[in-house]
Amino acid sequence: MIRFEHVFKRYPERGEALSDIGFEMSPGEMVFLTGHSGAGKSTLLRLIGLLERPSRGKIFVNGRNLASMPRRQIPFHRRQVGMIFQDHRLLPDRSVFDNVALPLVVMGLGHKEIGRRVRAALDQVGLLKRERATPVALSGGEQQRVGIARAVVARPPVLLADEPTGNLDPDLSREIFVLFERFHYVGVTLLIATHDLNLVSSMRHRTITLDEGRVVDDSGDW
Amino acid sequence: MANKRAVRNRSPRLLDRPGIWFNHHLQSIIATLGRLMDTPLPTGMTIAVIGISLSLPASLYVMTENLRTMAGGWDQSAAVSLFLKLETSDKDAEKVAARLRAWPEISQVHLIKRDQALAEFRALGGFEEALEQLKSNPLPVVLAIYPNHFNASPENLERLRIRLLNLPESDFARMDTLWLKRFQAILDLVQSASMLLGGLLGLGVLLIVGNTIRLEILNRRIEIEIMELVGATHAFIRRPFLYTGAWYGLLGGLTAWLLVSIAVLLLQRPVSRLATLYRSEFDLSGLGLSATGVILGGSILLGLIGSWVAVNRHLETSELS
Incomplete structure (x- = not known):
């Protein structure tokens, strides 16, 4: 589903962020990406979502080579990749419903279809009753769950999460990870960047560890 | 599995696409107008600047057209x-x-x-x-x-x-015929000058709309970024800004039309009094239908171009694209 072949990413001001990254994820796999902050976890995820392009190397997502993807295709690629961020990236002046509906609105779906899918996604994250609230009125954990609902609402085959529990206490973090596992069970491919090693070790999934832009450990499938 | 998903994703979209497309545009048109109404003072000021800029060449046009009609009357008596x-x-x-x-x-x-x-x-x-x-x-x-x-x-x-x-x-x-020739040449000159002025002020309107839209984009930077993250095409992101620009153009053009029409109305009486003194039945005419069309169409076009340039500049330099 996701394959990296000798991927390098170099920033003119910071130097090499990723060097010679190579790994492969099969469809439906759930993988943790760990490492110190600055090890290159976020950069790696950004490359998969085509928020950035690699300096060298090839990245395949769903069989398509991202390096040769023209700019016009990028939005359609992103619809196949749900992204979850540490800071949620919600629109503060829109309701929970509107936030979650955004990917569907962008795709040009009809009213009814949007309503149906948004409620299904909110139901999955347990926020069906808060659809009218604005994100500001929600707790940190709830906001993150809105972010997750938005990432899965278009049912993308790939889900990326960048430190999704960075601001949450352990109980809430576990809840979020259990939620991820549920998506894993229905066949979504998940790559979750986190430095919450306790949770990672308790969940028994394949774990890729980065250090200074290199893969230093790939624990393989459990 | 991925294939099944793709099929499920696509089918409802294709089925009722034209209706949805139309609805989306209609919503966007209304929503952008609503957004402008939310901030009446800055919106009004921008529209006033556009209107006054456009009313200058428009009133020059009205003036020369009236003088031409008047000269046409003289032609007949020559x-x-x-x-x-x-x-x-x-x-x-x-x-x-x-x-x-x-x-x-x-x-x-x-x-x-x-x-x-x-x-x-x-x-x-x-x-x-x-x-x-x-x-x-x-x-x-x-x-x-x-x-x-x-x-x-x-x-x-x-x-x-x-x-x-x-x-x-x-x-x-x-x-x-010399004086008539001279007069006509002067009219031609004034008309050329008003066209030149129109071009310059049109450029000004372009910059006004472009800058207003640029500020609007800056205000909504985060929203645009999030839309890009969830897979919005540039056309989708551009659309509301284009409609906003078109609204500025239309409302500015209407303002210009209103200003010129008021001026014509105010001058009507003194002009016909003057005409009576010259035993003429000359009547001051305002902006005709086609001139109004040109002003409104032109101002909408200027608004569209201004916002197009502003949005594209932003999207070109956006890190995400």
Whole structure:
């Protein structure tokens, strides 16, 4: 589903962020990406979502080579990749419903279809009753769950999460990870960047560890 | 599995796409207007600046058009004075006049007999003594010739004058077209200048809309970024800004139209009073239907281009694209 072949990413001001990254994820796999902050976890995820392009190397997502993807295709690629961020990236002046509906609105779906899918996604994250609230009125954990609902609402085959529990206490973090596992069970491919090693070790999934832009450990499938 | 997903994703979209597409545009059109209404003061100021900028070339246009109509009236009254040879009798002159009336480019021929001319000349005053000294009437028969309205351009008048001059009975034909030519040249100049001014102010409107949209983009930077993250195409992101620009253009154009119309309305009475003094029935006309169309269409186009440039500049430099 996701394959990296000798991927390098170099920033003119910071130097090499990723060097010679190579790994492969099969469809439906759930993988943790760990490492110190600055090890290159976020950069790696950004490359998969085509928020950035690699300096060298090839990245395949769903069989398509991202390096040769023209700019016009990028939005359609992103619809196949749900992204979850540490800071949620919600629109503060829109309701929970509107936030979650955004990917569907962008795709040009009809009213009814949007309503149906948004409620299904909110139901999955347990926020069906808060659809009218604005994100500001929600707790940190709830906001993150809105972010997750938005990432899965278009049912993308790939889900990326960048430190999704960075601001949450352990109980809430576990809840979020259990939620991820549920998506894993229905066949979504998940790559979750986190430095919450306790949770990672308790969940028994394949774990890729980065250090200074290199893969230093790939624990393989459990 | 991935294939099944893709199929499920696509099917409802294709089924009712045209309706949704239309609805989306309609929503966007209304929503952008609503957004403008939410901030009435800055919106009003931007629209006023656009309106005033556009009203300047528009009012110059109205002015020149009115002057042209007025000059058209003069064209009609412009006559060629044909002085016949002194030996031509009134009777012969009648014949010449009858012949000329048959010419298609002439609408009227007015005969001024020798005695009549002398009487008129006397009536002017000051010449009585000089005229007394003369044994015979020194004035020839004059034919005042009114050309057909359609042939009243200076070039045609000149051609007519030369043709009249070639008549055996004619001595001399006078047609002072120079002042008319000059006046028309001045009108042309003013019209060119107003076009130039229109171009400059149009450029100004482009910059005003572009800058306003740029600020709006800056305000909504985060929203745009999130839309890009969830897979919005550039066309989708651009759309509301384009509609906003079009609204600015339309409302600015309407303002310009209103300003010019008010000015015309205010000037109507003094102008017709002046016209009455000149025994003319000249009526000040405002912006016609086609000129209004040009102003509104042009201002909408300027708004669209201004916002297009602003959004594209932002999207080009966006890190995410």
